Amino acid sequence: MDFSSTRMLAQGLFVFLMLSTMAEATKPRTILVGDSQGWRAGTNYTQWAIQNSPFHINDTLVFKYPPPGNSTVTQSVYLLPNLWSYITCEFRGAKLLGNASEGDDEGFKVALNESKPYYFASAEGNSYDCLAGLTKFIAVPSTRSTTS
Ligand SMILES: *[C@@H]1O[C@H](CO)[C@@H](O)[C@H](O)[C@H]1NC(C)=O
Numbered sequence: 001m002d003f004s005s006t007r008m009l010a011q012g013l014f015v016f017l018m019l020s021t022m023a024e025a026t027k028p029r030t031i032l033v034g035d036s037q038g039w040r041a042g043t044n045y046t047q048w049a050i051q052n053s054p055f056h057i058n059d060t061l062v063f064k065y066p067p068p069g070n071s072t073v074t075q076s077v078y079l080l081p082n083l084w085s086y087i088t089c090e091f092r093g094a095k096l097l098g099n100a101s102e103g104d105d106e107g108f109k110v111a112l113n114e115s116k117p118y119y120f121a122s123a124e125g126n127s128y129d130c131l132a133g134l135t136k137f138i139a140v141p142s143t144r145s146t147t148s
């Protein structure tokens with residue numbers, strides 16, 4: 001193969017990869033939070049959120065956590081109203097999305113159907129985790145046409 005055909009092949013491959021990335025981005029995803037680990041106490045989800053970004057409108061997040069029992073820390077999912085409450089772990093204005101028993105089996109689903117930042121956190125253990133920067137993350141779904 002000579003140089004120019006190699007270059008054309010490379011360019012063609014590049015365009016193909018770009019298109020397939022775009023096609024993938026237009027299809028809503030169902031994303032398991034924390035992958036196989038699920039939604040766990042004392043876990044840093046920031047890296048996970050970065051790896052799974054960008055999120056898009058109509059993507060669905062699935063939170064899975066064990067029901068209350070002797071051996072597990074009870075878990076829940078709260079949506080905090082703004083960045084400040086997220087940082088300070090002020091749960092007074094927060095909305096309980098998934099209670100302690102709703103993360104069982106298929107897990108608890110949240111559709112990212114609005115173009116706004118979603119501030120997720122667990123309030124268990126007196127917000128100890130939240131204050132430590134753990135078991136919380138921000139998802140900002142982008143629309144397809146704008147860059148995230
Ligand atoms: C998200 O889903 C709703 C309901 O199915 C639809 O009306 C809307 O156009 C979708 N939004 C985007 C950005 O795809």
Ligand SMILES: *[C@@H]1O[C@H](CO)[C@@H](O)[C@H](O)[C@H]1NC(C)=O
Pocket residue numbers: 069070071
């Ligand atoms: C909780 O602990 C009790 C007593 O130790 C035990 O009998 C029971 O099976 C445990 N339940 C669960 C859900 O682990």
Ligand SMILES: *[C@@H]1O[C@H](CO)[C@@H](O)[C@H](O)[C@H]1NC(C)=O
Pocket residue numbers: 099100101102
């Ligand atoms: C969680 O919510 C479900 C459904 O709304 C309800 O049936 C259940 O009693 C709640 N569990 C707890 C521990 O609050």
Ligand SMILES: *[C@@H]1O[C@H](CO)[C@@H](O)[C@H](O)[C@H]1NC(C)=O
Pocket residue numbers: 111113114
């Ligand atoms: C997004 O979903 C929530 C929860 O199901 C619902 O209350 C809300 O009206 C929806 N928003 C839009 C823009 O579809």
Ligand SMILES: *[C@@H]1O[C@H](CO)[C@@H](O)[C@H](O)[C@H]1NC(C)=O
Pocket residue numbers: 044045046047132133134
């Ligand atoms: C969580 O992970 C992020 C990204 O790796 C890092 O910047 C941050 O300091 C970590 N936070 C904690 C509390 O460990």
